Amino acid sequence: MSKSIDVELKQVRKTFGSNVVVDNFSLQIREGECVSFLGPSGCGKTTTLNMIAGFLEPDSGEIWIKGKRMNGVPSNKRELGMVFQTYSLFPHMTVAENVAYGLKLRKVPKAEIKRRVSKVLELVKLPHVADRYPKQLSGGQRQRIAIARALVIEPSLLLLDEPLSNLDAKLREELREEIKRLHLETGVTTIFVTHDQEEALYLSDRIVVMSSGKVEQIGTPLEIYNQPATEFVHTFIGKSNKLPAAVESAADGVLTLRAAAGFTMKAPDRGRSLPAGSAVNAYVRPEKLRLAAPGADAGEANSVPGRVRQLSFLGAFAECEVEAGSARLTVRVQTAGEHARLSPGDPVTLIWEPEDVFVFSGEGRTA
Amino acid sequence: MTASRKVWRALRNALLLLAPALVVLLVAFIIPMLYMFLLSLQDPNGQLSLGNYLRLFRDPYYLGILWRTVKLSLYTVLACLVFGYPVAMFMARSSGRVRGIVTFLIIAPHLISVVIRNFGWVVILGEKGWINSLLMNLGVIDRPLKLLYNELGVVIGLTDAYIVYMVLALATSLYAIDTSLYKAAGILGASSVRKFFSITLPLSLPGILAGSTLVFSLSMSAYVTPALMGGTAVKMLPVITYENIMITLNWPLGAALAFLLLGSTYALVTLFTKLVETRRYKEVFSG
Numbered sequence: 001m002s003k004s005i006d007v008e009l010k011q012v013r014k015t016f017g018s019n020v021v022v023d024n025f026s027l028q029i030r031e032g033e034c035v036s037f038l039g040p041s042g043c044g045k046t047t048t049l050n051m052i053a054g055f056l057e058p059d060s061g062e063i064w065i066k067g068k069r070m071n072g073v074p075s076n077k078r079e080l081g082m083v084f085q086t087y088s089l090f091p092h093m094t095v096a097e098n099v100a101y102g103l104k105l106r107k108v109p110k111a112e113i114k115r116r117v118s119k120v121l122e123l124v125k126l127p128h129v130a131d132r133y134p135k136q137l138s139g140g141q142r143q144r145i146a147i148a149r150a151l152v153i154e155p156s157l158l159l160l161d162e163p164l165s166n167l168d169a170k171l172r173e174e175l176r177e178e179i180k181r182l183h184l185e186t187g188v189t190t191i192f193v194t195h196d197q198e199e200a201l202y203l204s205d206r207i208v209v210m211s212s213g214k215v216e217q218i219g220t221p222l223e224i225y226n227q228p229a230t231e232f233v234h235t236f237i238g239k240s241n242k243l244p245a246a247v248e249s250a251a252d253g254v255l256t257l258r259a260a261a262g263f264t265m266k267a268p269d270r271g272r273s274l275p276a277g278s279a280v281n282a283y284v285r286p287e288k289l290r291l292a293a294p295g296a297d298a299g300e301a302n303s304v305p306g307r308v309r310q311l312s313f314l315g316a317f318a319e320c321e322v323e324a325g326s327a328r329l330t331v332r333v334q335t336a337g338e339h340a341r342l343s344p345g346d347p348v349t350l351i352w353e354p355e356d357v358f359v360f361s362g363e364g365r366t367a
Numbered sequence: 368m369t370a371s372r373k374v375w376r377a378l379r380n381a382l383l384l385l386a387p388a389l390v391v392l393l394v395a396f397i398i399p400m401l402y403m404f405l406l407s408l409q410d411p412n413g414q415l416s417l418g419n420y421l422r423l424f425r426d427p428y429y430l431g432i433l434w435r436t437v438k439l440s441l442y443t444v445l446a447c448l449v450f451g452y453p454v455a456m457f458m459a460r461s462s463g464r465v466r467g468i469v470t471f472l473i474i475a476p477h478l479i480s481v482v483i484r485n486f487g488w489v490v491i492l493g494e495k496g497w498i499n500s501l502l503m504n505l506g507v508i509d510r511p512l513k514l515l516y517n518e519l520g521v522v523i524g525l526t527d528a529y530i531v532y533m534v535l536a537l538a539t540s541l542y543a544i545d546t547s548l549y550k551a552a553g554i555l556g557a558s559s560v561r562k563f564f565s566i567t568l569p570l571s572l573p574g575i576l577a578g579s580t581l582v583f584s585l586s587m588s589a590y591v592t593p594a595l596m597g598g599t600a601v602k603m604l605p606v607i608t609y610e611n612i613m614i615t616l617n618w619p620l621g622a623a624l625a626f627l628l629l630g631s632t633y634a635l636v637t638l639f640t641k642l643v644e645t646r647r648y649k650e651v652f653s654g
Contacts, residue, residue, distance in 0.1 A: 076556045078554070090552075133651060
């Protein structure tokens with residue numbers, strides 16, 4: 001049962017002067033999917049969204065929504081819902097009037113407007129604020145109303161432009177859950193723009209990681225996390241320890257790397273066939289490093305002796321900084337575990353599996 | 368004890384700081400006003416009487432002039448709104464540099480005396496002025512249009528004099544509108560016209576109110592422009608007030624005219640403000 005393609009971008013390109021902001025962007029979004037555009041500011045994600053919304057026209061390439069070519073179609077004719085970072089509620093209208101705005105423009109009969117407005121306010125769990133003005137609401141409430149205003153017109157596509165960036169951490173998490181729930185309940189095809197990798201991983205069916213106007217990788221959150229296509233993707237998503245190294249030998253898909261920090265490790269070459277002698281950047285994530293007693297047997301795994309430098313408590317877990325050779329590696333440890341009681345200067349052994357090492361040729365950009 | 372002493376000290380400091388301004392206001396404004404008011408209540412024999420005011424309200428000549436003054440001031444407000452709004456919108460959408468240039472351009476003419484600017488209009492609008500010669504030469508008209516020494520001339524002159532206040536007041540409230548509101552309205556399906564009437568216009572109400580109040584009060588009390596561009600045919604309240612005090616030397620009647628002007632301006636501005644400041648307006652724009 002394959003769902004139909006709702007949105008298609010074909011080799012979309014946009015330049016401002018001599019600056020290429022979005023280059024060769026192609027993407028297909030299936031009906032009901034939630035796709036995030038993720039990247040640092042200036043990566044072109046917002047420009048791409050603005051082209052889909054119709055606020056900007058691409059220099060070349062095509063944008064299709066629900067089987068209709070959108071190039072040249074003004075934004076007020078695209079039947080989209082959009083939520084902005086700054087809420088953008090009309091300050092001179094009550095909540096009910098804000099939500100009804102799009103319906104009035106569509107000449108929906110009054111009784112039906114009333115019914116649909118109260119239904120959508122129920123959906124965002126704010127039925128009691130209909131007669132208030134936006135400035136009488138909290139930031140989180142305002143954003144919920146903005147979402148309601150976008151959803152009530154039953155848009156063919158919902159665009160969310162950094163909707164959580166203006167909220168504090170606690171509210172952001174709450175609203176993130178809310179958006180996920182609304183997406184599941186309404187099933188509306190959604191594009192979510194964010195610079196926050198956690199939001200993207202949490203909300204999306206697929207993520208488009210972008211940097212400097214280029215698509216680095218398109219994949220499910222799991223693929224993006226576990227099979228990063230580029231060094232940029234690996235470093236932008238989550239924390240990782242960087243170890244510049246040289247390939248000592250390559251055999252049977254296993255690389256032996258000599259880290260500049262002064263130790264060797266094994267890593268899979270993942271079909272990249274890097275020749276011996278080439279300079280690479282190897283990465284290991286903090287949660288993939290294990291601490292063991294000095295001299296512990298690592299078996300087939302990589303291991304290196306080290307010394308604890310400092311321990312930072314972060315709630316459910318702690319980060320332990322370990323000096324190994326000339327490198328300093330961050331290790332994530334459970335707060336409840338024995339390792340949380342280590343103190344600076346304690347000798348330890350670091351152990352990690354070869355398949356947890358990511359090797360990149362060292363020419364790509366990092367985040 | 369200490370609290371009340373603190374209040375006292377704050378009050379004393381405030382009074383000390385205000386004293387110079389209060390003295391100037393008292394000597395140059397309040398005392399003359401009181402004097403004028405007493406003057407307006409005197410009959411020709413110096414007796415206390417309401418005669419001057421009764422005369423103003425009974426004589427159709429004065430009532431006619433009051434009506435004309437109000438009417439032409441309203442026309443001026445409308446003309447300033449119609450011609451000023453596009454300029455203010457342009458300013459609100461421009462970059463800081465362009466905005467600075469436009470602000471300078473609309474303020475620059477005011478560096479020249481209003482008398483000279485009005486004579487400039489005489490050159491442009493007169494029977495042998497530029498507009499009439501151009502239209503006659505093009506064959507559009509065969510007799511010169513009467514653009515001066517009538518109500519139209521006064522409204523043109525007042526609009527030129529006061530439109531800058533309207534533009535600056537409107538521009539200030541237009542800057543304050545978050546431009547993402549236009550995007551939001553657009554994506555919900557609003558056309559440009561719809562955006563203007565549903566977003567721009569209602570959110571610029573404070574600017575419209577401030578600009579209109581300013582232009583209206585200034586037009587009501589304008590002397591030079593009505594005198595020069597209306598001539599003897601289009602007399603307005605400030606002009607006949609001046610005539611009574613300086614030419615016929617009927618100071619009591621002149622003073623009564625001045626208070627009629629003050630009272631009617633104040634009443635109309637208050638009425639207008641009350642009409643605009645609905646409950647919703649206060650809800651949206653206060654605080």
